[in-house]
Amino acid sequence: MLSRYIIALALSALFILGGCKGAPTPPPQAKSLPAWINAPLPSDNSKFMYGMAIASDRESAIKAALSDMVAKLGTTIESSFESNEEVRGGFVNSSVKNQIKSGVSKISINNYEVIKSYRVSYREFAVMLQSDKTKFINGLKQNLEMQKKEISQKYDSLKDLDALSRYNAKKELSLKASELLSNILIISELDKSFDKKESLDFIEVKQKEFLKEAKGLRFFVSGDAKSSKFANIIKNYLAQNGFNVVSSKDAIEIKIKTNENINQHASMQIAVLTLDIGVYDKNRRIGGKSIILKERYSGSKESVYKNASIHLEQDIKSQGISEAIGINLVENH
Numbered sequence: 001m002l003s004r005y006i007i008a009l010a011l012s013a014l015f016i017l018g019g020c021k022g023a024p025t026p027p028p029q030a031k032s033l034p035a036w037i038n039a040p041l042p043s044d045n046s047k048f049m050y051g052m053a054i055a056s057d058r059e060s061a062i063k064a065a066l067s068d069m070v071a072k073l074g075t076t077i078e079s080s081f082e083s084n085e086e087v088r089g090g091f092v093n094s095s096v097k098n099q100i101k102s103g104v105s106k107i108s109i110n111n112y113e114v115i116k117s118y119r120v121s122y123r124e125f126a127v128m129l130q131s132d133k134t135k136f137i138n139g140l141k142q143n144l145e146m147q148k149k150e151i152s153q154k155y156d157s158l159k160d161l162d163a164l165s166r167y168n169a170k171k172e173l174s175l176k177a178s179e180l181l182s183n184i185l186i187i188s189e190l191d192k193s194f195d196k197k198e199s200l201d202f203i204e205v206k207q208k209e210f211l212k213e214a215k216g217l218r219f220f221v222s223g224d225a226k227s228s229k230f231a232n233i234i235k236n237y238l239a240q241n242g243f244n245v246v247s248s249k250d251a252i253e254i255k256i257k258t259n260e261n262i263n264q265h266a267s268m269q270i271a272v273l274t275l276d277i278g279v280y281d282k283n284r285r286i287g288g289k290s291i292i293l294k295e296r297y298s299g300s301k302e303s304v305y306k307n308a309s310i311h312l313e314q315d316i317k318s319q320g321i322s323e324a325i326g327i328n329l330v331e332n333h
Contacts, residue, residue, distance in 0.1 A: 034118050037126050044072070049136070051112075052128045054120060061117075061127040066109050069131060074104035077189045103182020111135045137190050144183050148202055151177055155209065162281040163252055167217045168330045174210035177203045218244040223256035229309035230256050230275060234325065237316050241331055253280045254327070260304075262297050271297040271304040275312075279327045289326030 042050045051069030055061035078100055109131050116128040151173050158166050180203060188196040219238050223231040239245045259274045272294050279287035293308040316324040
């Protein structure tokens with residue numbers, strides 16, 4: 001009787017163990033994502049700006065979220081500009097839109113905080129950023145004022161320069177002033193209390209100062225009897241590029257003197273023309289260059305000078321007039 005009991009007990013144990021071994025293992029439950037990853041991003045408000053992104057790692061996600069923050073800012077500013085006649089009135093629409101895009105792309109947001117982060121998978125990381133809007137705006141304002149001060153100081157230092165140097169410097173500074181427009185529009189969009197008129201007036205004043213300088217910049221090109229073709233090439237190039245060419249010596253004077261030398265080389269003769277070019281502002285030499293032009297000589301000096309003038313014109317067009325004749329002139333483009 002006892003043996004039967006022992007056998008039955010052993011069989012029951014084997015049955016139980018066999019049943020446990022064969023029971024299926026339940027699949028692991030998928031990890032649910034935090035609600036903020038799929039929820040709409042919080043709207044920017046008077047205190048904060050937000051950005052969110054998913055990338056391969058935390059650092060890449062932060063960079064992408066900052067780009068997202070800047071991209072939203074750019075879209076808002078461009079939209080505001082489209083409907084703002086006050087701003088558009090003094091500037092060319094397409095040009096300003098390009099400046100806005102360029103200016104926004106250069107924005108660096110440093111005062112941010114990672115308020116939420118989550119590893120979605122081994123290849124994905126999500127972050128949400130928050131940036132203090134007041135600190136960001138104050139940083140933009142300080143940068144704007146610093147750039148305006150720098151431009152003004154450079155303008156004030158130009159008084160004793162020659163006419164060409166003043167023209168070049170004011171052209172560059174006028175362009176720098178114009179580039180401030182995107183910063184002004186960004187600040188005025190973020191801070192409705194910001195008075196943009198003073199800064200817009202600053203740009204306009206600098207543009208007018210350059211235009212006045214450009215209007216007063218004139219060129220008088222002269223040469224000896226052998227230099228007329230070369231003088232005409234220089235005159236035409238300057239005129240075609242929007243510079244004033246006059247017949248009065250009360251201007252930047254470009255003087256040309258030509259020397260010729262014909263050499264015998266085996267069966268071929270070579271004409272060597274040396275152009276001594278001087279550039280003067282009120283008898284003060286401010287530039288110039290000695291140019292050597294070698295041409296084949298077949299008995300006709302007229303042909304030599306014609307070919308040499310063609311080659312000078314080609315050099316000016318390919319190199320620019322500054323490099324070709326030694327004049328420090330920022331050309332119009």
